[in-house]
Amino acid sequence: MNRRSQAAAALPGALLVLVAAVQIALVHLTPLSPWKGGGFGMFASLDGGSFRSVRAFVEAEGRWEEIEPDPGLGKTLARAELVPSDRLTSRLARHIAREERELGLPVDAVRIQVWRIEFAPKSLAPTRRLLRERTVAVPPDP
Amino acid sequence: MIRAIPTALRFTLLDFLLRPWGHWTIRVPILVLATLGILDRRALAAPALWLALAILTGIRIALDWPLPDNHAYLLGYWCLAVFLGLRSVEPAAIVARSARLLVGLVFALAVLWKVLSPEYFDGRFFRVTLLTDPRFEQTTRLVGGLSSEDLVYDREVLFAPLPEGAELADPRFLVEPTAFRVLAASATWGLFLLELAVALAFLVPKLGISRHWILIGFCILIYAVAPVAGFGWALLAMGLAQTDERDRGLRWAYVVAFLFVLAYGEISVAAIGLRLLPG
Numbered sequence: 125m126n127r128r129s130q131a132a133a134a135l136p137g138a139l140l141v142l143v144a145a146v147q148i149a150l151v152h153l154t155p156l157s158p159w160k161g162g163g164f165g166m167f168a169s170l171d172g173g174s175f176r177s178v179r180a181f182v183e184a185e186g187r188w189e190e191i192e193p194d195p196g197l198g199k200t201l202a203r204a205e206l207v208p209s210d211r212l213t214s215r216l217a218r219h220i221a222r223e224e225r226e227l228g229l230p231v232d233a234v235r236i237q238v239w240r241i242e243f244a245p246k247s248l249a250p251t252r253r254l255l256r257e258r259t260v261a262v263p264p265d266p
Numbered sequence: 267m268i269r270a271i272p273t274a275l276r277f278t279l280l281d282f283l284l285r286p287w288g289h290w291t292i293r294v295p296i297l298v299l300a301t302l303g304i305l306d307r308r309a310l311a312a313p314a315l316w317l318a319l320a321i322l323t324g325i326r327i328a329l330d331w332p333l334p335d336n337h338a339y340l341l342g343y344w345c346l347a348v349f350l351g352l353r354s355v356e357p358a359a360i361v362a363r364s365a366r367l368l369v370g371l372v373f374a375l376a377v378l379w380k381v382l383s384p385e386y387f388d389g390r391f392f393r394v395t396l397l398t399d400p401r402f403e404q405t406t407r408l409v410g411g412l413s414s415e416d417l418v419y420d421r422e423v424l425f426a427p428l429p430e431g432a433e434l435a436d437p438r439f440l441v442e443p444t445a446f447r448v449l450a451a452s453a454t455w456g457l458f459l460l461e462l463a464v465a466l467a468f469l470v471p472k473l474g475i476s477r478h479w480i481l482i483g484f485c486i487l488i489y490a491v492a493p494v495a496g497f498g499w500a501l502l503a504m505g506l507a508q509t510d511e512r513d514r515g516l517r518w519a520y521v522v523a524f525l526f527v528l529a530y531g532e533i534s535v536a537a538i539g540l541r542l543l544p545g
Contacts, residue, residue, distance in 0.1 A: 129356055140340075140371050167391075169386070245388050245390060
């Protein structure tokens, strides 16, 4: 096999390693779930979608109220759960604000919390830990 | 006669057809291309088809990031490898070498993640997963000795977390029979050692480990318990692509393994075991 063929054969593997290296870095620098992002971290960590959850709160007329995020938010919700970055939690907050307004409800701000369940080493006693909280002020209707 | 590369490519296209994913704007062209490749030999060997599949897979991963499973990434790399191989002067050699590298790297990363995860080797990962993941429910009941009621109770306990630092005055303890603890420990070490063996067999050929039989054994054993068929089919396609044209028995073994993984997606081996058990 000549050098060009060897390079062609190695290219997909090199791409895999590059993406996996970025994924490993992201998992350690951000709250990205190890299961996602192309690093092949499946069946190693309990920090997956099953043990993460999103709570959403809406502020209107000086009062905060927890709401159940609409399952129709699907991918936006799942993304914020798996990578609760400022960008993705803000996007989810804006979606929720838009939906509330479409229902004719007042919204001044939306708060998103992403939680994770952790388990004690021996007893497996579960505790919840806040991974990210983001509050987004909603501009008044024009 | 089963030919290595064409059959491996058809396995890959079947993977796309049997486990379609993504938005319809991506899914429909993928299904059309996969069907064309299965039906027509010239399409199957056309580099353009594999480049298109690699690009569509890449677009889907980018659009849906971070939601796609690792399976999608693997298929994308594999389609790129097939494209690069088919447009070269020695397609079989390049496709085989790429496949070997991809399988070895996937398993090396799976091993690395287990080493990096603090929850893996102390047994937490499989203790919690076997109790909470519905895909393992039948296995947990059959081998772990838990009843349906035990599982419902354990899930109630595990999904009722306390705030950090808080403790219940009257803590609830999980139902974990000895057989379950043995199952969790066996799964922890068994999966790790198997993945390590596959990674070494594919990445360090000097060790002389029979990589094909280890990969086939891994797929037949693991996917009977963890039904993630799409991943298994991709691995088997890449394994088959590395076989020697003279080794008919090995190629048939890959076909049989593919069929096993196909069957596992439709029937639960553990559910059959539970039905056969008295009482």
